[in-house]
Amino acid sequence: MGWIQDYQPAGGLWPSAALAALPIIVLLVALGVLRRSARLSAALALITALLVATLLYRMPAGLAFDSAAMGLVFGVWSVAWIAFHAVYFHNVTVATGRFDSIKAVLAGFSEDRRLQALLIAFGFGALLEGIAGGGSPIAITAAMMAALGFPPVKAVVLALLANTAPVAFGGLGNPLIVLGRLTAPILGMKQEQATDLFSSMVGRQLPLLALIVPGFLIVVLAGWKRMVEVWPAVLTAGLSFAVMQFVTSNFISPSLVDVVAALAAMASLWILTRFWQPSTVWRFDGEEPVTAGASLGAAKAERGALYAWAPYVVLIAAIFLSRIGTIFKNLPDWLDLTKLLHKADWVFAWPGLHKEVVQHAPITPKDTPYAATLTVDFLYSPGTVALIAAVVAGFAMGAKPRLLLATYRRTLHQMRWALATIFMILAIAFVMNYSGATQTLGLALATTGVLFPLFSAYIGWLGVFLTGSDASTNSLFGPMQVISAQQLHVDPILAGATNTSGGVMGKMISPQNLSIGATAIGQSGQEGALLRQTFLWSVVLTAVVGVISLLQATVLSFMIPSP
Numbered sequence: 001m002g003w004i005q006d007y008q009p010a011g012g013l014w015p016s017a018a019l020a021a022l023p024i025i026v027l028l029v030a031l032g033v034l035r036r037s038a039r040l041s042a043a044l045a046l047i048t049a050l051l052v053a054t055l056l057y058r059m060p061a062g063l064a065f066d067s068a069a070m071g072l073v074f075g076v077w078s079v080a081w082i083a084f085h086a087v088y089f090h091n092v093t094v095a096t097g098r099f100d101s102i103k104a105v106l107a108g109f110s111e112d113r114r115l116q117a118l119l120i121a122f123g124f125g126a127l128l129e130g131i132a133g134g135g136s137p138i139a140i141t142a143a144m145m146a147a148l149g150f151p152p153v154k155a156v157v158l159a160l161l162a163n164t165a166p167v168a169f170g171g172l173g174n175p176l177i178v179l180g181r182l183t184a185p186i187l188g189m190k191q192e193q194a195t196d197l198f199s200s201m202v203g204r205q206l207p208l209l210a211l212i213v214p215g216f217l218i219v220v221l222a223g224w225k226r227m228v229e230v231w232p233a234v235l236t237a238g239l240s241f242a243v244m245q246f247v248t249s250n251f252i253s254p255s256l257v258d259v260v261a262a263l264a265a266m267a268s269l270w271i272l273t274r275f276w277q278p279s280t281v282w283r284f285d286g287e288e289p290v291t292a293g294a295s296l297g298a299a300k301a302e303r304g305a306l307y308a309w310a311p312y313v314v315l316i317a318a319i320f321l322s323r324i325g326t327i328f329k330n331l332p333d334w335l336d337l338t339k340l341l342h343k344a345d346w347v348f349a350w351p352g353l354h355k356e357v358v359q360h361a362p363i364t365p366k367d368t369p370y371a372a373t374l375t376v377d378f379l380y381s382p383g384t385v386a387l388i389a390a391v392v393a394g395f396a397m398g399a400k401p402r403l404l405l406a407t408y409r410r411t412l413h414q415m416r417w418a419l420a421t422i423f424m425i426l427a428i429a430f431v432m433n434y435s436g437a438t439q440t441l442g443l444a445l446a447t448t449g450v451l452f453p454l455f456s457a458y459i460g461w462l463g464v465f466l467t468g469s470d471a472s473t474n475s476l477f478g479p480m481q482v483i484s485a486q487q488l489h490v491d492p493i494l495a496g497a498t499n500t501s502g503g504v505m506g507k508m509i510s511p512q513n514l515s516i517g518a519t520a521i522g523q524s525g526q527e528g529a530l531l532r533q534t535f536l537w538s539v540v541l542t543a544v545v546g547v548i549s550l551l552q553a554t555v556l557s558f559m560i561p562s563p
Helices: 013-020 020-031 036-055 061-095 097-108 113-132 137-150 152-162 165-188 191-202 208-212 211-222 222-230 231-251 254-275 303-322 337-342 382-396 401-435 437-467 468-489 492-504 511-520 527-553
Strands: 345-349 357-359 367-368 375-376
Touching: 013 020, 020 036, 020 137, 020 401, 036 061, 036 401, 036 437, 061 097, 061 113, 061 165, 061 208, 061 303, 061 401, 061 468, 097 113, 097 303, 113 137, 113 152, 113 165, 113 211, 113 231, 113 254, 113 303, 113 527, 137 152, 137 511, 152 211, 152 337, 152 511, 152 527, 165 191, 165 254, 165 382, 165 468, 165 492, 191 231, 191 254, 191 492, 208 231, 208 527, 211 222, 211 231, 222 231, 254 303, 254 437, 303 337, 303 382, 357 375, 382 401, 401 437, 401 468, 401 492, 437 468, 437 492, 437 527, 468 492, 511 527
Parallel strands: none
Antiparallel strands: 345 375, 357 367
């Protein structure tokens, strides 16, 4: 029969939920109060999760450690493999010098500070988020704007505010891939199907915010009146990004959303500046004024430098071809590269854990063995595709094998602690899922009733605020949100998506990202000043996500995708 989960091991739902939350509390306190490193905080939380599982939930030690081991391996392949090679792709463009050409193109775009902020913070930041994720968009765009003459603290604030709409699809769609793979067994779906549904749902929430973020960015930079002066650019950037974010997330692939939407926004701004310029060129106080006719947008960029975008074209083509079977149905077998790549998939049951844990009502209608299967998609994984694209683009940019290998080693060293943290976060998630702690928290959260979608957004926000990662937040809270929604008869796809969308608003106040931004401009110690300038906006934008989710759960339910 196997070991049967107990959802109220402390004798009542709320006492049990309080104890079940101990691993999360330890993680939050260690990170946010004691200010310990992410890796140490995750290690302490993992130890706590194992103790809660074995001592409170009476889970056999063998099952507890098996679930932790499975979570670690899941983290290696399903999360770290993707995140690592996304960063590696970016590092290859830096190592070959191509990234410097891109920065030169961006710097020559316009003399108007408002247009520079739109192109660099919003457009280029989204592109970096889609490829590398992590803190790279904040660090790179803040440093670029500061080098162009933006006040350093203002540059970081703009980078943080702009890094909202793209985060859910960052790192080649990693947050949604993690969410889909973790919750697919709960939803009774295939992992790919769950990921696509979550992608579609987030793609019906965040475009509404993407429409307003560019205007919001300029208001913070220069005020309402100065924003109105460049409304064609604001509308062009927001609308082009929002449309392509919706289209790509719903009909192509979550791995391509940010890349396509960002390039669309940047290209649209470039085209616009060929036919339109603001009546006055806005600069900071004390800067030398520039006449309106002096700013010719993309005309300042060297045409040859546009070749710098070739690596991104290679990446888009590689991901598109690998997903071609999901975009165009009923392709002949010889043309369906997606099906060919899936032939290398390896699906196996985790020994000692598969169907050894039994779930029961109210989580499942009847006693049901909890599956523990792992899919290793060797060739189809976005991580593998990014690796191939990095090598192809690297050779095309003139890189020698020695440079590509050196860059790979350097990326490993750069990400070693981030990867270790990822492994432990996933181990925590698996221990909590298989011990029953996640289910206990889900049942407790279900008592919020009709306001659950609003709370759901703030739970995601809290997770990203403390972990700095939407993928980590989906690992910790995604299953809990889905289970809570099932108990409340709210669509679980909406709940998981709202955890993701609400989470992105916590990115701008995450201590990790504040530190990255301050370090990038040589202003370490200014994290408090950055937090004061972004906290209110973060809370307000999360409320907007919560209201959107609440409306979609009630009067706008037609927006929820069906399986």
